[in-house]
Amino acid sequence: MKTFKIGGVHPAENKLSAANPIKVASLPKQAVFSMFQHIGSPAKPVVTKGDAVKVGTLLAEADGFVSAPIYSSVSGKVNKVDAIVDASGYRRPAIFVDVEGDEWEESIDRSSTLITLSDRPELTDKDIVAKIKEAGVVGMGGATFPCHVKLSPPPGTKAECVIINAVECEPYLTADHRLMLEKADEILVGVDLIMKAVNVTKGYVAIENNKPDAIRLMREKASKYPHIEVVPLQVKYPQGGEKQLIAAVIGREVPAPPAIPIHVGAVVQNVGTAFAVYEAVMKNKPLFERVITVTGKSVKEPTNFMARIGTPMSQLIDECGGLPEDTGKVIGGGPMMGKALMNLDVPVCKGSSGLLIMNQKEARRGEEQPCIRCAKCVGACPMGLEPYLLATASSMRNWEMVEDNDIVSCIECGSCQFTCPSNRALLDNIRTGKSTVMALIRARNAK
Amino acid sequence: MDVIWIAVVALGAVGFLLAVVLFVASKKFAVHEDPRIAQVSEVLPQANCGGCGYPGCAGFAGACVKAADAGTMEGLLCPVGGAPTMENIAKILGQEIISAAPKVAVIRCNGTCENRPRVAEFDGVRSCRVQLMLGTGETGCAFGCLGCGDCASVCMFGAIHINPETGMAEVDEAKCTACGACVKICPRRIIELRPKGPKSRRMAVLCVNRDKGAVANKVCKVSCIGCGKCVKVCAFEAITMNSNLAYIDPEKCKLCRKCEDACPRGAIHAINFPARKPKAAEETSSAQVGKKVAIDERPSKSIETNA
Numbered sequence: 001m002k003t004f005k006i007g008g009v010h011p012a013e014n015k016l017s018a019a020n021p022i023k024v025a026s027l028p029k030q031a032v033f034s035m036f037q038h039i040g041s042p043a044k045p046v047v048t049k050g051d052a053v054k055v056g057t058l059l060a061e062a063d064g065f066v067s068a069p070i071y072s073s074v075s076g077k078v079n080k081v082d083a084i085v086d087a088s089g090y091r092r093p094a095i096f097v098d099v100e101g102d103e104w105e106e107s108i109d110r111s112s113t114l115i116t117l118s119d120r121p122e123l124t125d126k127d128i129v130a131k132i133k134e135a136g137v138v139g140m141g142g143a144t145f146p147c148h149v150k151l152s153p154p155p156g157t158k159a160e161c162v163i164i165n166a167v168e169c170e171p172y173l174t175a176d177h178r179l180m181l182e183k184a185d186e187i188l189v190g191v192d193l194i195m196k197a198v199n200v201t202k203g204y205v206a207i208e209n210n211k212p213d214a215i216r217l218m219r220e221k222a223s224k225y226p227h228i229e230v231v232p233l234q235v236k237y238p239q240g241g242e243k244q245l246i247a248a249v250i251g252r253e254v255p256a257p258p259a260i261p262i263h264v265g266a267v268v269q270n271v272g273t274a275f276a277v278y279e280a281v282m283k284n285k286p287l288f289e290r291v292i293t294v295t296g297k298s299v300k301e302p303t304n305f306m307a308r309i310g311t312p313m314s315q316l317i318d319e320c321g322g323l324p325e326d327t328g329k330v331i332g333g334g335p336m337m338g339k340a341l342m343n344l345d346v347p348v349c350k351g352s353s354g355l356l357i358m359n360q361k362e363a364r365r366g367e368e369q370p371c372i373r374c375a376k377c378v379g380a381c382p383m384g385l386e387p388y389l390l391a392t393a394s395s396m397r398n399w400e401m402v403e404d405n406d407i408v409s410c411i412e413c414g415s416c417q418f419t420c421p422s423n424r425a426l427l428d429n430i431r432t433g434k435s436t437v438m439a440l441i442r443a444r445n446a447k
Numbered sequence: 448m449d450v451i452w453i454a455v456v457a458l459g460a461v462g463f464l465l466a467v468v469l470f471v472a473s474k475k476f477a478v479h480e481d482p483r484i485a486q487v488s489e490v491l492p493q494a495n496c497g498g499c500g501y502p503g504c505a506g507f508a509g510a511c512v513k514a515a516d517a518g519t520m521e522g523l524l525c526p527v528g529g530a531p532t533m534e535n536i537a538k539i540l541g542q543e544i545i546s547a548a549p550k551v552a553v554i555r556c557n558g559t560c561e562n563r564p565r566v567a568e569f570d571g572v573r574s575c576r577v578q579l580m581l582g583t584g585e586t587g588c589a590f591g592c593l594g595c596g597d598c599a600s601v602c603m604f605g606a607i608h609i610n611p612e613t614g615m616a617e618v619d620e621a622k623c624t625a626c627g628a629c630v631k632i633c634p635r636r637i638i639e640l641r642p643k644g645p646k647s648r649r650m651a652v653l654c655v656n657r658d659k660g661a662v663a664n665k666v667c668k669v670s671c672i673g674c675g676k677c678v679k680v681c682a683f684e685a686i687t688m689n690s691n692l693a694y695i696d697p698e699k700c701k702l703c704r705k706c707e708d709a710c711p712r713g714a715i716h717a718i719n720f721p722a723r724k725p726k727a728a729e730e731t732s733s734a735q736v737g738k739k740v741a742i743d744e745r746p747s748k749s750i751e752t753n754a
Contacts, residue, residue: 083662085587088582089581089582089583090582090583090589091589091658091662339581339582340581340582342566342567342582342583342587343566365570365571395572425571425572425577428571428572428574428577428580429572429574429577431577431580432574432576432577432580435580436576
């Protein structure tokens with residue numbers, strides 16, 4: 001079975017909610033839309049206090065090319081345009097909407113009939129990209145990179161294949177898994193649309209083999225699409241990383257930054273993105289809801305929710321049976337790359353793939369011991385770096401040394417820290433070093 | 448016998464030739480260094496801290512000599528040695544003495560454990576920079592001191608430490624040389640080098656929270672809420688208000704302490720002033736005075752004997 005060659009770890013899978021169907025989360029009383037729901041420049045609000053909005057009404061427009069518009073997920077009145085502490089831990093501009101009823105924009109097709117590409121032969125690649133851009137679709141795996149940017153290859157590059165990331169290598173999360181089981185047809189049309197947008201004839205849907213039911217279903221449905229191949233992959237973290245996925249599926253290695261996947265001819269999109277693309281293009285529905293897994297060992301009912309963007313996390317936790325008493329940390333995202341939340345009023349964003357409630361025992365960090373030079377971190381690093389060296393040099397603020405040792409290639413997957421028997425805070429230090437070096441490089445280039 | 452003579456002569460000849468080569472090289476490639484650079488270097492503290500902005504003390508000495516040749520030594524200051532060192536340098540170089548006001552690092556945050564409630568617990572590496580990557584730190588304030596001591600770790604003079612009781616960085620004014628290392632490392636840009644002031648007395652807004660009043664009020668008891676009362680009460684136009692935050696210009700401030708009384712939050716501090724008479728204390732609210740007295744007393748132990 002295929003997988004990437006260098007490094008990787010295999011944490012306990014703990015996919016507690018894999019068998020639970022997607023449940024539609026109830027509407028919040030107040031929805032909050034952060035203006036930082038994507039990578040790039042924040043969206044610019046176009047509504048003001050007191051404006052009436054419907055589901056699907058534009059709240060904020062994209063500010064520049066690498067940016068995305070934000071649409072209302074609820075109907076009601078704009079309460080205020082202020083700021084909220086979002087998942088980043090920082091107070092950022094946001095629009096607050098008081099919910100009244102559930103009235104949708106008429107342009108949205110709410111029927112469940114499947115529309116395939118053959119039903120809409122007039123669609124051109126430019127139409128599709130324009131539609132995706134307009135609908136504010138971003139990478140739904142968590143990186144939230146605006147989708148239309150990836151579908152507009154820079155001059156001099158040519159896409160050769162589309163790889164759909166349905167790996168879901170993070171432990172605990174099952175959002176993509178459930179989406180595949182329940183929306184397989186829609187996803188495949190979405191893949192078709194993405195392939196048409198970048199004019200390629202080969203598409204892969206990569207799924208780790210801990211989801212045999214999804215592999216079986218997708219294979220069966222994909223038999224109608226001869227150019228789409230379902231690729232089962234060996235379970236290994238961080239296979240969902242763009243570069244690792246390309247290496248696993250087509251065996252090509254993306255060179256060190258500033259090279260990007262398109263330089264080896266690959267366009268990688270998350271399976272959730274493919275679904276959002278289908279809804280945006282075929283159903284005229286902007287991105288305002290997504291699947292999010294709320295899970296944890298002490299949670300009463302781990303659930304996969306179809307939640308409106310802007311719903312407070314606290315409400316989803318209540319719907320799962322409330323916050324367990326022995327809660328140690330609440331993490332936005334998965335256990336490997338997620339980030340602990342500062343409070344539970346953080347709203348669901350376009351990139352919120354999961355909410356993990358760790359109990360006190362799990363949340364505790366082990367006592368940090370001296371490095372024993374076992375080199376486990378070196379073996380685990382999927383980018384072939386030397387994490388022990390980067391971490392030590394970063395903590396000594398030796399920026400020249402960390403730059404020479406390719407710190408900017410680090411994908412911050414945390415495999416090194418996960419595997420360290422001395423519980424050393426490798427990633428904490430490497431992240432500091434990486435951000436400093438990136439800032440230094442930016443400053444140098446600006447000169 | 449002959450063999451010995453041959454060896455002696457041959458080696459002697461080789462030795463002589465090499466000596467000639469070395470002699471020529473030492474004359475031809477001699478590096479002429481201004482003797483004054485060595486003299487200036489001698490009077491410098493040799494801490495090589497880089498606080499002056501030059502690479503080490505030798506670099507600074509070179510810069511001083513160059514500046515003296517150009518006419519004026521203005522703008523050059525060894526923050527560690529201060530005025531006495533600069534006097535010595537000026538004497539060596541035959542320049543006029545330029546006295547620069549001595550400065551000191553001021554931590555512009557008073558968010559102690561008591562004033563600023565901790566809302567989260569951070570169990571990662573004790574480093575402000577690491578903490579900052581993951582959010583606003585242990586308190587709700589997105590601007591204040593994180594209390595992990597990056598500043599203390601770079602201070603070469605042991606002048607900053609983290610007080611475990613307050614959870615805040617504190618400057619020992621007697622040891623601070625205003626080299627600026629802490630200013631550079633602080634990821635929150637809280638530390639400012641401010642003129643020491645007459646008798647080490649100075650006024651400062653000990654808050655950098657630029658949030659709107661309502662938010663700033665919620666996260667900390669002694670935050671600046673940008674109400675502007677201090678600006679109105681200041682007779683010397685020394686206080687400016689910029690994005691919800693007051694700033695006292697040390698050049699214009701006449702130390703009248705009116706702003707301190709006007710501040711409803713106790714964010715403006717009169718540092719190293721003698722404690723006020725009890726009569727004045729009664730007039731202002733008791734809670735505020737309590738805090739101010741505590742601040743007034745802390746540095747006085749270390750500084751007033753030295754100043």
